[in-house]
Amino acid sequence: MLKKKEKEAEFVYKKVPVSPDEIDIFKPTKERVLVKSNSFEMAKNQIDIVAEKMGLNENITKYLKKVERSLIVSIPIKMDDGNLEIFEGYRVHHSTVRGPGKGGLRFAPNVNLNEIKALATWMTWKCSLLNLPLGGAKGGICVDPTKLSKGELERLTRRYTAEIINIIGPDIDIPAPDINTNAQIMAWIMDTYSMNKGRAVPGVVTGKPIEIGGSVGRESATGMGLFYILEALCKKLNLNLKSSRVVIQGFGNVGGTIADILYEKGVKIIAISDIKGGLHAKEGLNVKELLKWRNKFRFLKEFNKNNYKFISNEDLLTLDCDILIPAAIENQITHSNANNLNCKIILEGANGPTTPEADEILNEKGVIIVPDILANGGGVCVSYFEYIQDIHSYFWTLDRINQELKKILVTTFDNVYYLSKEKNVSLRIAAYMIAISRLAKAIELRGIFP
Ligand code: GLU
Numbered sequence: 001m002l003k004k005k006e007k008e009a010e011f012v013y014k015k016v017p018v019s020p021d022e023i024d025i026f027k028p029t030k031e032r033v034l035v036k037s038n039s040f041e042m043a044k045n046q047i048d049i050v051a052e053k054m055g056l057n058e059n060i061t062k063y064l065k066k067v068e069r070s071l072i073v074s075i076p077i078k079m080d081d082g083n084l085e086i087f088e089g090y091r092v093h094h095s096t097v098r099g100p101g102k103g104g105l106r107f108a109p110n111v112n113l114n115e116i117k118a119l120a121t122w123m124t125w126k127c128s129l130l131n132l133p134l135g136g137a138k139g140g141i142c143v144d145p146t147k148l149s150k151g152e153l154e155r156l157t158r159r160y161t162a163e164i165i166n167i168i169g170p171d172i173d174i175p176a177p178d179i180n181t182n183a184q185i186m187a188w189i190m191d192t193y194s195m196n197k198g199r200a201v202p203g204v205v206t207g208k209p210i211e212i213g214g215s216v217g218r219e220s221a222t223g224m225g226l227f228y229i230l231e232a233l234c235k236k237l238n239l240n241l242k243s244s245r246v247v248i249q250g251f252g253n254v255g256g257t258i259a260d261i262l263y264e265k266g267v268k269i270i271a272i273s274d275i276k277g278g279l280h281a282k283e284g285l286n287v288k289e290l291l292k293w294r295n296k297f298r299f300l301k302e303f304n305k306n307n308y309k310f311i312s313n314e315d316l317l318t319l320d321c322d323i324l325i326p327a328a329i330e331n332q333i334t335h336s337n338a339n340n341l342n343c344k345i346i347l348e349g350a351n352g353p354t355t356p357e358a359d360e361i362l363n364e365k366g367v368i369i370v371p372d373i374l375a376n377g378g379g380v381c382v383s384y385f386e387y388i389q390d391i392h393s394y395f396w397t398l399d400r401i402n403q404e405l406k407k408i409l410v411t412t413f414d415n416v417y418y419l420s421k422e423k424n425v426s427l428r429i430a431a432y433m434i435a436i437s438r439l440a441k442a443i444e445l446r447g448i449f450p
Contacts, residue, residue, distance in 0.1 A: 039118035039330055045356050047121075050432040053425060060440045067117050068093045073163035075141065077155050087156060091139040091164045093173055094120035097442045100171050101137030102127055102380060104178025105185070107156075108329075111140035115330070119178075122351050123380070126373040129435040130412055132384045137173045139164070145180050157185050161192040168193065170203030170391070176383045177207040179252070179329065183219070187212060203390040206383035215386035217401035218379075223257025225378015226325065226349055228406045229370060232413045233345070237368075239322075247271045247321040247343065249278070249313060250328030251294055254349045254376065258325060263287035271316050275328075276301045278316040279308045318342055326353035333358045341367065348372040363426050371428035373435060374409075374416055381405055 044065045051061040075087040090113050093101040103123035116138045124136025141160055145153060167173055177186060186205040190212060193204045202213030210216060217224070234241045246267055248255045251274045259269050268284040276299050279285060285308065293303050301310060317324065317333065320342040326332050327349030333341065338358035346362065346369045348354065354362070354369060362369060382405060389395050396404075412434075420430035 038114065039352060040114045040121070042331075042352065042355055043118040043121040046432065047436070049356060050429055050436055053423075053429055054433055054437065056436065056440060060443060063443060064095075064436065064439070067120055068095060069167065070113060070117065071164055071167055072113060073160065075156060075159045075163060077152060077159060079152055080149050087141055087143050089139070089141040089160045089163065090116045091167060091173070091175075092116045092120040092137060093167065094136040094138075095124040095439065096135040096137075096173070097439060097446060098128060099133040099135050100169075101173030102132075102134040102383065103136055103138040103173075103176065104379075105139040105141075105175045105181050105189075106178040107141050107143050107145040107180040107185075109142065109144040110329075111142045116140045118330070119351055122373060124439065125432060125435040126377050126380055128438045129373050129416075129431055130377050130381055130384075130408055131438065132380065134174075134380075134384060137175075138178075139175055140178075153185070154188055157188040158192045161189045162196070165193060165196055168204060170201065170387070174203065174383070174387060175205050176380070177253070182253075183207055183209045183214060186214075203387055206386040208386070213386075213390050215382060215389055215395070215401065216398045217405070218382045218386055219253065220257045221382035221401075221405065222254045222349070222376050222379035223261055224402065225381065225405060225409050226254070226258045226327075226347060226375055227261045228378070228409045229375050229413055230323070230347055232410050233347075233368070233370060233417075236417055242266050244268070244322035245270045245320075246323045246325065247316060247319050248325045248327055248349075249273050249316055249332060249353075250326070250350065251290070251300065252327070254379075255325070255327035256291060256294065258327065258349060259287045260291060270321060271311065271319055272300070273311075273313050273316045273328075274298075274300050275313075277310055277312050279303060279305075280311050280316070280319065281305075281308045283307070323347060325349050328353070331355060333362070335361060338362050339365075341365075343367060346370065348375045351376065359426070359428060369426065369428060371431050374412060374427065374431045377412070378405055378409060381408055 047064050070092045073089045075089050077085050079085050103120055119138035120136050123138055127134040127136060186208045189205050190208055194201045207218050208214035244267060246262055246269050248259050251272055259272055263269055269287055270282060270284055271278050271280040272285060279300050317337060318340040323345045324343035325347045329350055330352035333354040335357035338361040346367060348371055351372050382401060385401055415434060416427055416431045420427050
């Protein structure tokens, strides 16, 4: 007790940590850093490409290239050692034209406003493509959460929530988990918001623990969705998934879940990586063993098995395989490595893993890319199910969740696939065409206020 008081007496103001917003954790080369800091430019560039193909009205194009609002907040936290640290946080609404903003919250040392704006924009397309009555939003805090104690993490989350409280809510903007955030963090957001309102408001976030209004199947939803989409694609291409060799970049919630699902179906995962690098084995990895290792020791680097080779993330991307699943962060496949890729299909588990330049190179090479807004849409889809379950206070079974998820994803995949054939464009362009035209129609119908 005395110790705590002494600590408080020593409470000193430390300099605000410099945000390392130019750091790309997967490959900090100069070139990548440059692309990384321009995620929003990349998002706007994608709008231009599709707008031209669609002959989209110039005013609508102009409108879509702006975010509705961005909030930057300072988050002062009393650290366990008594010092004060001030972190920077963001919440961005790209569009709420089709409904409340929806999108994840990420905690990472490379988070910056540009990146969050891009991610919010991509959420708008994703929700519109899936035809969910939601808009696009995203949030983040520039922090390395592995350096925080549980108490510090809780204080950070609660203070961030208090700072953005006026722009979130079940009918304004509903955060959810993303990189380095989870159900516990959503519980702290829900509690902070609810305490402020004087009543329980479960609908303020999705991805909550089931005990406080979360949904079954939400945690595995993005990985499950990737699988449904991959299955649908294989059917169209007459490809035998079981005899395919898969490489996965990222071993978090998304990479880990899809690896687990595929492994259980008997598909060979020949390489998988985390932020420090990956493991490669031509005859296939034992994913169950690796998941156990990850849950206990976190990184794959220290995993010792004679026939598993440790490789860099850069080398992992260029491995000879049938299906490459980038399931980490944005800007991993760029013009500098696209030519060296050796896969037939790219299934984008991450948001924005491929730059437009790389996209062009790969399309020319004949690589089929299932774009992020379609491939990883399972997460936000089950978030939407959670949101409606909260509103109705009536909860669904896992069977119902997975059935409805599959229905939405497979229908959307079919629509994208047929449009891509009809217009002779890539799956990405077709997906964007559907998403943007749906949003453009909504903007037109609502008109511009005043
Ligand atoms: N963070 C996830 C995504 O990027 C889920 C967002 C949500 O459920 O709102 O799609």
